[in-house]
């Protein structure tokens with residue numbers, strides 16, 4: 001047995017740091033006390049003990065003179081910072097964080113570790129890189145490589161190294177933002193452009209919420225919580241939680257009892273903040289990130305359509321408004337399979353694995369294969385079948401999301417909650433996997449808020465609830481097996497449905513939109529071939545095509561309607577080419593169809 005050396009993969013962040021290792025060819029992020037994230041904060045407590053991570057973060061507002069945050073911003077500068085009664089250089093402070101991470105990994109593995117790969121922002125200069133290397137050495141680690149954070153993130157996304165790809169990494173952390181465009185070709189990763197703002201991140205979102213809460217409190221009670229360190233600390237911690245909650249919920253509350261007192265009477269803080277309002281507060285900040293993104297695209301001389309993949313990094317990139325703005329600008333859907341907090345450390349570990357010769361497999365994560373959502377109505381456009389996704393495809397599970405919907409009539413007493421699985425904007429093309437109603441709603445004008453919540457667990461159980469916000473009136477259902485593709489089963493029914501359509505024209509059009517006519521034609525192509533024998537002569541001249549058609553007929557009932565249409569469309573193209581005697585075209589479409597069938601067969 002060969003001994004594989006362990007090399008730590010460390011993301012030494014401005015706000016948070018993480019460490020991971022490779023074990024049995026898998027990447028493991030090291031946890032300590034159930035937490036994978038170590039705040040990059042160092043402090044000295046009143047008794048003179050060194051604090052690193054959460055305890056240091058907790059004392060930050062109370063004892064600012066004994067706490068150091070965001071030392072990464074000072075790396076490479078010739079300065080000293082005061083901590084307690086001693087002064088330290090930035091690499092020395094960073095070394096305390098690295099030493100802590102190293103000890104977590106050693107505890108986990110019960111062995112000493114002396115090597116690490118450490119990540120730095122793409123814009124770090126030589127001085128900053130040298131300071132990072134020095135910090136590693138001070139922590140007893142040989143820094144075998146310093147790699148760029150976006151490069152590390154791209155390693156985990158397992159971009160297919162055989163292909164050349166252009167990736168965009170959008171990294172929004174606690175205190176810094178950067179966006180990089182990478183070109184991956186034959187295992188070589190090149191940073192084409194990198195832009196950012198070293199003073200923009202989730203902490204600024206906290207600050208906006210903090211000011212909003214303190215202003216509100218001051219208006220009501222004539223007391224400024226910012227002037228009371230203990231209270232300010234509590235509010236700051238609370239607003240960070242509110243912010244995180246608003247990433248998945250439409251509302252979040254902040255409740256802090258006995259936050260202050262006035263003339264001997266205790267005052268409590270009790271406030272509710274909506275996501276909508278929060279988004280208004282942070283929109284100007286996020287718009288700045290889009291400007292940086294535009295600059296990066298311009299520098300790389302690329303258009304959004306040239307980007308093959310968008311990778312989200314940094315805790316604050318979980319903010320739904322970030323996704324919305326990015327999807328709009330890049331004109332594409334995002335996927336977030338990998339925890340944005342962890343992909344940099346994981347990539348560093350993957351790099352360490354490559355250096356030590358481990359065969360790092362794909363990073364496996366449990367994700368939802370389909371989007372889950374509810375049907376809604378758009379009164380203005382009279383669209384009664386709008387699909388409103390709550391849990392998007394490729395979301396890691398378990399997960400929870402909630403959204404707020406409004407009643408559309410005055411005195412509306414009930415709402416129907418119909419739960420769908422699928423990717424189409426029109427629920428009629430998705431599969432309904434459950435429904436229930438919420439009745440006895442208050443007699444109020446339209447716009448009564450109903451909060452719909454989805455909780456999806458690892459075994460595929462989906463708990464759906466709907467609650468009237470003003471009263472708390474609630475109803476719920478549990479859908480078993482929400483992860484199984486219902487359309488697969490329904491497709492058997494769909495074929496019958498289609499047969500019926502052709503047998504009985506009075507049935508009327510099942511598919512309304514114009515482009516769906518093509519879909520019908522495509523599906524009838526499968527039907528036609530299904531029943532009949534291949535036309536004369538095909539079997540000799542087009543034996544390959546015929547064989548592929550036969551396979552298509554077997555595979556199509558097992559796949560979704562959307563995929564069946566794709567199959568039918570290709571069959572139609574092949575048939576047309578054969579009829580025009582364009583053999584090359586027929587062969588090339590046939591090979592495309594073969595690939596598709598191969599792929600679909602694998603996934604059913």
Ligand code: AMP
Pocket residue numbers: 013014015016017172173174175201202203240243244245247313314315316317318319340341
């Ligand atoms: P990082 O520097 O990458 O660790 O990012 C930390 C920042 O992400 C902090 O400002 C966190 O409050 C923020 N953050 C973490 N989780 C979430 C979340 N679920 N939604 C919004 N922001 C988050």
